[in-house]
Amino acid sequence: MAKTDLMDFDKALELFEPVLGFEVHVELSTKTKMFSDAPNIFGAEPNTAITPVCLGLPGSLPVVNEQAVRYSISLGLALGCEIAESSRFARKNYFYPDLAKNYQISQYDEPIAFDGSIEVELEDGTLVTVPIERAHMEEDAGKLTHVGGSTGRIQGAEYSLVDYNRAGVPLVEIVTRPIFGAEHRAPELAKAYVSTIRDLVRALGISDARMERGNLRCDANVSLRPRGQERLGIRTETKNVNSLRSVERAVRYEIQRQAAILAKGGTIVQETRHWHEDTGTTSAGRPKSDADDYRYFPEPDLLPVVPSAELIKELRAALPEQPVAMRRRLKADWGFNDQEFRDIVNAGLLTEVLETTQQGAAAFQARKWWMGEILRIANARDVEPSSLVTPHQVSELIALVESGDLTDRLAREVLEGVIAGEGTPEEIVEARGLKVVSDDGALIAAIDEALAAQPDVLDKIRSGKVQAAGAVIGAVMKAMRGQADAARVRELVLERAGA
Amino acid sequence: MSESSTADITAEQVAHLAHLARIDLTPEELQRLTGELAQIVHAVEKVTEVATSDIPATSHPVALHNVFRPDVVGATLSTEAALAGAPEHDGSRFKVSAILGEEQ
Numbered sequence: 001m002a003k004t005d006l007m008d009f010d011k012a013l014e015l016f017e018p019v020l021g022f023e024v025h026v027e028l029s030t031k032t033k034m035f036s037d038a039p040n041i042f043g044a045e046p047n048t049a050i051t052p053v054c055l056g057l058p059g060s061l062p063v064v065n066e067q068a069v070r071y072s073i074s075l076g077l078a079l080g081c082e083i084a085e086s087s088r089f090a091r092k093n094y095f096y097p098d099l100a101k102n103y104q105i106s107q108y109d110e111p112i113a114f115d116g117s118i119e120v121e122l123e124d125g126t127l128v129t130v131p132i133e134r135a136h137m138e139e140d141a142g143k144l145t146h147v148g149g150s151t152g153r154i155q156g157a158e159y160s161l162v163d164y165n166r167a168g169v170p171l172v173e174i175v176t177r178p179i180f181g182a183e184h185r186a187p188e189l190a191k192a193y194v195s196t197i198r199d200l201v202r203a204l205g206i207s208d209a210r211m212e213r214g215n216l217r218c219d220a221n222v223s224l225r226p227r228g229q230e231r232l233g234i235r236t237e238t239k240n241v242n243s244l245r246s247v248e249r250a251v252r253y254e255i256q257r258q259a260a261i262l263a264k265g266g267t268i269v270q271e272t273r274h275w276h277e278d279t280g281t282t283s284a285g286r287p288k289s290d291a292d293d294y295r296y297f298p299e300p301d302l303l304p305v306v307p308s309a310e311l312i313k314e315l316r317a318a319l320p321e322q323p324v325a326m327r328r329r330l331k332a333d334w335g336f337n338d339q340e341f342r343d344i345v346n347a348g349l350l351t352e353v354l355e356t357t358q359q360g361a362a363a364f365q366a367r368k369w370w371m372g373e374i375l376r377i378a379n380a381r382d383v384e385p386s387s388l389v390t391p392h393q394v395s396e397l398i399a400l401v402e403s404g405d406l407t408d409r410l411a412r413e414v415l416e417g418v419i420a421g422e423g424t425p426e427e428i429v430e431a432r433g434l435k436v437v438s439d440d441g442a443l444i445a446a447i448d449e450a451l452a453a454q455p456d457v458l459d460k461i462r463s464g465k466v467q468a469a470g471a472v473i474g475a476v477m478k479a480m481r482g483q484a485d486a487a488r489v490r491e492l493v494l495e496r497a498g499a
Numbered sequence: 500m501s502e503s504s505t506a507d508i509t510a511e512q513v514a515h516l517a518h519l520a521r522i523d524l525t526p527e528e529l530q531r532l533t534g535e536l537a538q539i540v541h542a543v544e545k546v547t548e549v550a551t552s553d554i555p556a557t558s559h560p561v562a563l564h565n566v567f568r569p570d571v572v573g574a575t576l577s578t579e580a581a582l583a584g585a586p587e588h589d590g591s592r593f594k595v596s597a598i599l600g601e602e603q
Contacts, residue, residue, distance in 0.1 A: 030570050037573030046591040047578045055581060067570035088558055095521050097595045148597070161592035164581075293519055298558030306564040 004281065005260040009252060010184070012224070012259030018186040019232055020179040020251065021221035022130075024197050026172045026207045027140060027214070028071045033168035034139045035062030035105060035302075040170070042213055046163035054168045056101030061301055064089075068170035069112070071206040072137045073307055074315045075172050076113025078200055078322075079132045086306045087112040089137070089299040097162050098141035106173075108296040111136035112305065118200070119324045120192045122185060123342055127324065130193055131177040140169035166214075178232065186222075186255065191248035194218050195348055196323045198244075202351045203320040209351075211242050212384045218247050219272075222254040224262060233258075234268040238282050241275045243384060244348045250275045253282060330354060334363035347375055348384070352391050359395030365402070369394050373412055377419065388419045396425040409482060410434050437484045443476065443492055446484075450475035451496070461497040469493045508537040 007015075030040050036053035052060035076083055090108035116132035143166050148158025174197065182189040198216055201207040209216045223235035236258070241250045258268050272285035321329065327350065331341045334357075344350050349370045356366035370385060374394070378385040397414060400406040406414060406429065417428035429435050437443060450472045451457060460468035469490055476489045513533045517524045524532065578591055587594035 032570050032572050037568065037571060038575050039572045045578070047581050047593075048575065050576055050581055051573070052576065055576075057584075063566065063568040065570050066567035069567065086564070093519070095519075097593070145592070146597075157597045159597055160595050161589055162595060163592050293515075295516075295519065300559070303559060303561065303566045304564040 004257055005264075006253070006256040007259040007263060009256055012255050013184045014227075015263060016224035016226055016233075016255075016259055017180070018182065018251075018255050019223045019225065019235075020176075020182060020186055020190060021235070022174075022176045022179075022190070022193060023219040023221070023237075024174045024194060025140075025217040025219075026075070026174065026197070026201050026209065027216070028068050028170040028172065029205075029207050029215075030065055030067045030071065030170055032065055034065055034068050034137070034170035036060075036168055038168065041165070044165055046161075047165060049165040050167070054100075054164050056099070062105060062299075064302060064305065065170060068137065069305055069307070070311070070315060071170070071204070072112050072135065072172050073312065074204050074319065075174075075201065075206060076116065076135050077312070077316050078204055078319055079113065079116040079118055079135055079174065081113035081116030081132060081135060083113055083307055083312050084110055084305075086110065086304045087137075088304045089302045090296045091299050092138075092294045092296055094294060096141075097160065098144055099139075099167055100142075100164065104139060104141065105299055105302070106138035106296075107136035110304075112307075118193075118196060119322060120189065120196045121324045121327060122188055122192055123346070126185075128179075128182065128189055128192075130179055130189075133175045133177045135172050135174045138171050138173060140166050140171050142167035187248040187252040190220055190251040191244050194247050195244050195345070195350075198348070199323040199326070199351055202355075203323070203326065210384070210386055211244070212387045214242065217242060220247060220251055220254070222251055222258065223268070224255065224258045226262070233262070234270050236268060236271055236273050236282075238273045238275050239285065242277075246275060246277055249280055250282060253280065257282070334367075336363070336367065340367065343371060347371060349375070349386075352386055352394075355391035356394045356398070359392055361395040361398040362402075365398045366391075366394065369398065369415075373415055377415075389415070393418050393425060400425055400429065404438060404485065405429065405435055407436055407482070407485060410436065434483060437480050438488070440488075440492065443480075443484060443489055444496075446476045446479045447472060447489065447492055447496060449479065457493075458497045461494065466494070469497075508533060508540055 028040075032038060033040050033054065036051045038051040038054050039049045041049050053062055073083055087107065088110045089105050091103040092106045092108070093103045095102055111134040113135040114133065116135070117129050118132060120128045120130050122128060142162050142164040145161045145163070146157035146159075147161060176193075179189070194216070198209045198211070201209050201216070207215055211217070218241050220238045220241055221235045222238070223233040225231065225233040236254060238250045238254060241247050254273070261268060269284070269287065271287050273282040274285050275282050320326070327341075327345065330350070334341070336344070344353055344367060347370075352370050353363070353366045356370065357363050374385045374388060378388055397406075397411055397418070400414070401408060401411045413432070414425050414428045414434060417423070417432060418425060422428050422431065453475065454471055457468050457472050472493050473486055473489050476493075477484055477486055510529055510533045513529055513536060514524065517529070517532075582588040582591075582593065585593050
């Protein structure tokens with residue numbers, strides 16, 4: 001494939017104004033699916049979490065999950081949307097085996113929520129209001145694995161294998177209106193927007209929002225228009241953007257790619273594009289025109305959803321803080337400086353740090369572990385930190401350090417065990433025998449042994465060369481395989497010397 | 500909704516619909532279906548004679564709403580049962596022919 005021409009980013013911004021739009025799919029963390037009582041679970045054996053409804057078997061009928069409706073309304077309210085007095089489902093018809101029915105149940109002309117906005121904070125504290133067009137309920141599709149061909153991708157595949165466990169999982173799709181004025185900060189805004197939605201749904205407790213698991217998926221629309229032109233340019237829709245970092249990179253790439261084409265007098269093809277994480281590029285997908293012929297019609301198997309005023313009032317009263325307000329409060333509560341706090345937000349770890357503190361850990365400890373060892377391992381493995389450990393596990397680890405049962409070094413070893421799936425921190429401490437030896441008797445025995453090997457040390461200490469204790473401390477730590485508190489050993493050695 | 504009339508149905512529209520539905524039609528079938536579809540649309544068109552602008556659109560004949568189920572897990576199919584009707588499978592997943600195009 002020929003190398004795609006890209007225009008320098010600053011040059012592209014000089015000539016064109018970028019206009020953004022986002023479609024974010026949020027998988028709701030209900031116990032069951034949108035229209036069936038099959039469990040909504042991740043990582044089960046293929047085709048074990050399905051019912052006749054998930055397979056669209058003849059005679060099966062969908063019934064709406066009440067909790068999914070409540071979650072959707074809460075999300076709509078948190079996005080500042082109007083909640084529809086009456087909302088209905090529609091069939092979106094297409095032929096692709098990710099859904100067995102040959103249609104997806106979605107919402108079309110009567111979405112549950114519409115006309116909202118959300119404030120998004122950029123790195124330097126600038127607030128941008130992103131207009132929300134609608135948030136509608138729909139069902140997720142199954143998962144296809146393409147077999148044969150060299151890349152595992154669709155091209156060249158001999159056949160595909162279908163797992164319907166995800167088919168029917170409740171989704172809310174949040175659609176923005178066109179976003180103007182982001183200019184050279186368009187990539188940054190894209191990341192900040194998705195990060196804000198992620199924080200919001202986590203705060204609402206309606207989704208796990210783990211991007212690496214596809215709980216939160218973003219399609220980014222980008223178009224450019226020449227400076228001074230009123231009419232919007234032709235847009236592309238980049239799919240498969242599954243990390244905060246990718247959202248930023250994909251928007252930047254599309255701006256540079258489109259600018260290069262337009263500057264040469266070319267036209268942008270209205271199409272979906274696929275983001276490739278490995279190469280940091282997008283490639284053409286299907287053209288928009290034909291495939292958009294979905295022939296929506298009202299779903300005859302389902303009745304309208306008419307939320308009562310009481311329900312809306314109840315859900316509105318239970319809304320959490322807006323993400324921007326929450327960030328400002330947390331920054332003050334935790335006492336971090338601008339840079340420290342911004343680093344957490346940029347790493348996409350605000351919710352992780354918050355939830356770790358909610359489990360009882362001190363904020364500086366939560367920050368230290370997430371932004372330190374966990375982020376380091378995640379970067380080395382090129383995965384999201386949240387895919388490695390849970391806030392609960394991190395808080396347990398911190399508690400073990402705080403109680404003196406683990407040193408930082410031992411705690412890092414325990415963390416490795418947690419990431420490797422060996423169990424809870426407590427279990428790993430037990431299984432690997434990593435607990436700090438806090439029994440003075442055992443330490444004194446080891447000190448005696450070390451002193452026997454280095455009999456002149458005590459005299460040196462007594463004559464004022466306190467640093468001589470280092471040799472004994474080193475020997476004791478070695479004998480204890482690092483599982484001793486060096487400060488305590490030092491105290492005991494000095495006591496022994498009568499110093 | 501736009502006012503439709505039988506004259507609106509063309510062979511091109513039917514061919515397009517057939518393509519979207521992944522149905523191969525012979526020229527004879529296309530011609531016959533264009534006529535039949537026009538008849539059906541004509542029959543449905545009668546509704547517009549009584550449905551004036553002050554009558555709200557309806558999507559369901561039953562005047563019910565908010566029929567929900569609680570978020571409680573029920574019985575699932577066994578994988579064997581789920582795959583029983585599949586022409587091809589690999590023991591745990593449905594096997595389908597190579598797909599041209601991409602996820603929607």
